[in-house]
Amino acid sequence: MDQASPPPIGVAVFPVTPLQQNCTLVWCRRTLKAAIIDPGAAVDALLGAVAKQGLTLDAIWITHGHLDHAGGAAEMQEKTGLDIIGPHPDDQFWIDGIPAQGQMYGLPEARSFTPTRWLADGDTVTLGETAWEVYHCPGHTPGHVIFFNRAARFAQVGDVLFQGSIGRTDFPRSDYASLLNAIATKLWPLGDDVTFVPGHGPSSTFGAERRSNPFVSDQAMSRAPIPRPASGPS
Numbered sequence: 001m002d003q004a005s006p007p008p009i010g011v012a013v014f015p016v017t018p019l020q021q022n023c024t025l026v027w028c029r030r031t032l033k034a035a036i037i038d039p040g041a042a043v044d045a046l047l048g049a050v051a052k053q054g055l056t057l058d059a060i061w062i063t064h065g066h067l068d069h070a071g072g073a074a075e076m077q078e079k080t081g082l083d084i085i086g087p088h089p090d091d092q093f094w095i096d097g098i099p100a101q102g103q104m105y106g107l108p109e110a111r112s113f114t115p116t117r118w119l120a121d122g123d124t125v126t127l128g129e130t131a132w133e134v135y136h137c138p139g140h141t142p143g144h145v146i147f148f149n150r151a152a153r154f155a156q157v158g159d160v161l162f163q164g165s166i167g168r169t170d171f172p173r174s175d176y177a178s179l180l181n182a183i184a185t186k187l188w189p190l191g192d193d194v195t196f197v198p199g200h201g202p203s204s205t206f207g208a209e210r211r212s213n214p215f216v217s218d219q220a221m222s223r224a225p226i227p228r229p230a231s232g233p234s
Contacts, residue, residue, distance in 0.1 A: 007152040008130055013197055014049060016042045018105060021068035024156050024197050025050065026149075028128025033058040035127050036076065037147065037156050038069040038199070041107055043076045058127060062086040062115065063158030064144040065094030067101035069199060071110030083116035085125055088136050091143025093173075119145050135186045139179020140167030148190060159199040161187060163208075166215045167199075183216050 012025045017040045025046075027034035034055040039046055050057050057080060062070050064087045073084050095112050102110030119125075121136035125147070133148045140159045144167075148155040159167040161183055169176040187194075192207025210218050 007154070009127075009149055009152045009154065010053075011154065011197065012049070012053070013203075014042070014046060016040045016046070017068040017071070017107065019068040020200060022197055022199055022201075025053070025055075026127065026147075026156070027053070027055050028130045031128030032056055033128035035059045035061050035125075037061045038063055038158065039072040039076050040068040040070065041072045041110070043072045043079065046072075046076070047079065057082060059125070060084045061125065061147060063146060063156065063199070064141045065091035065098070066141065066159070067098050067105060067107065067110055069158060070095060070113075071098055071102060071107055074111040074113040075109065077113065084113060085117045086115060086119040086134075087141075087145050088120060088138075088143035089118045090138065090173075091141050094141055094143070121145075135182075137179075137182035137186050139169060139175050139177075139182050141171065142173045142175075144182075146187070148194070150190075153191065153194050155187070155190065155194055155196040157187065157196045157198055161196065161209060161213075161216070162198040162200060163202050163204040164213055166213070180216060180221070184221060 008029055010027045010029055014023045016023045021040045023039050024037040032055050034050055034057050060073055060076055060082050077084050098110050098112045102108050119134045123134040125132045135146050137144050137146050137160045146155055146157040169179055194206045197203050
């Protein structure tokens with residue numbers, strides 16, 4: 001891609017739920033077709049934001065089955081008729097548990113669902129004239145996936161990686177070693193120049209995290225054992 005050319009995609013981030021989860025709106029600049037990634041709640045407000053941007057919503061993409069990321073997907077599908085794409089089927093048990101999670105976190109409207117399409121490592125999803133690569137990155141949850149647009153050097157990584165931290169692994173079927181492996185073998189090879197939106201908090205680049213992230217920097221990954229984060233985003 002010509003370095004002077006504008007990126008082929010647009011990105012806007014809308015924090016939702018009491019956990020301030022980064023619901024991400026991405027769109028193809030040529031066709032103005034858009035996807036909502038991880039609509040955890042506030043469905044009407046999100047649909048209003050899509051309309052305000054002059055976009056046509058084309059799909060709902062889910063990185064993993066936790067309430068704050070997937071709790072609004074059923075309502076959004078009901079109101080739009082759109083497909084729910086993702087996550088990997090190993091997160092079915094988390095999706096089934098969304099109503100109980102909603103009661104715990106004050107989101108009683110959250111509902112479970114069955115994705116229109118499950119995703120697997122190596123899959124591709126399209127949005128207008130853009131193509132997005134899917135990488136299965138278990139660890140935070142067993143069925144977590146991330147979405148990568150190679151042309152724009154952009155990824156939405158859910159709760160795999162954060163600026164200065166990594167996803168929690170104290171949940172059922174979480175696995176710390178698997179999370180570190182996913183970051184090292186799936187994310188880092190995509191390139192240091194990749195900008196990512198995490199599931200919570202500010203954006204960063206893979207290169208910045210390789211330099212300074214206390215859990216998965218190159219220096220930290222060369223040591224063993226690497227300490228687990230005491231706490232972090234959900």
